[in-house]
Amino acid sequence: MPELDPSRVRDLYRDMIMMRAFDDKALKLQRQGRMGTWPPIKGQEAVQAGVAMAMGEDDWLIPAFREHGVMVLRGVPLHLVYAYWAGDERGSSYSEDVRCFPVAVPVGSQWQHGAGVGLSLKLSGDDAVAVTFGGDGSTSEGDFHEGLNCAGVFDARTVFVIQNNQWAISVPLHQQTRAETLAQKAHAYGIPGIQVDGNDVFAVYAAADEAIQRARRGEGPTLIEAVTYRLGDHTTADDASRYRAEEELKEWEGKDPILRLRRYLEQKGLWVEDQEVVLQEEAHKWVDDQVKALEEMPPQAPEEMFTSMYAEMPPHLSEQMQSLVEEVRS
């Protein structure tokens, strides 16, 4: 059990409630046609809250695509996270003071980005740390091995976090690897690997804190496997009931990280129903305000979906951009 005073434990609970509220809202917006495809984070809140709390102010976050919780906790405005998933390029354009890379959907690409950022932090003598995320499925990509190997060899200041939510769309973990754990893959690269209960926010915080401090001292990277579960569908374009047993879902619903932390708080006399009511109201108000901010953004220019990709746009994309602009304006 890490040393956290009661107010920080309550902060963790608050962070997780905020995540659940904005995740739930995004699903509703999508069903109403006001949001694009959304990958839900329900069930994975403890990983994100625990890692975010262990990060220092100047540390860098390199997210994959299911890290909205940790992104918001690191300072990315929620309405911009929503904007990204509503198909708006401005969702990836926030203040440079927020040390967070944009969402990267290509599975596994984050491992190399994280190794690179961690290496650059080491070379520049910066004592900040890079924290990178990926899913269980992404560990089957070559990028995972290249990223971890490179980080190990060069002592990058990187902490790698696998959100092992048991599924990569419809592919279960046992079809992803023969290894007993994902954490043990770290040993092949000569770096520490630790498996934690990802639905236990204290375990996640403790492991992340130790790994981040270690990287900050220049002692090299760590791989953390957080064992959790995706309680929702892969995205709003998926129907997990087609490949996943109802009993499995029920079992994991019983391990909901938010319920677990709430029971802990209640048992310790740190939480009462009145506080829950106030917090829920606060969460819903914040989410509604952020939806308003999203919907008040002026429409994005059609060019924007082209202009963020290359420093110099290849001719075939320029042509496509031109024809889209003409079509939209005609």
Ligand SMILES: Cc1ncc(C[n+]2csc(CCOP(=O)(O)OP(=O)(O)O)c2C)c(N)n1
């Ligand atoms: C390189 C690449 N291949 C395939 C896809 C399509 N795809 C998107 S998410 C996903 C599964 C990822 O599973 P996992 O890494 O476990 O992350 P999770 O979605 O469970 O968070 C796949 C195959 C992609 N985005 N990028």
Ligand SMILES: [Mg+2]
């Ligand atoms: Mg997964």
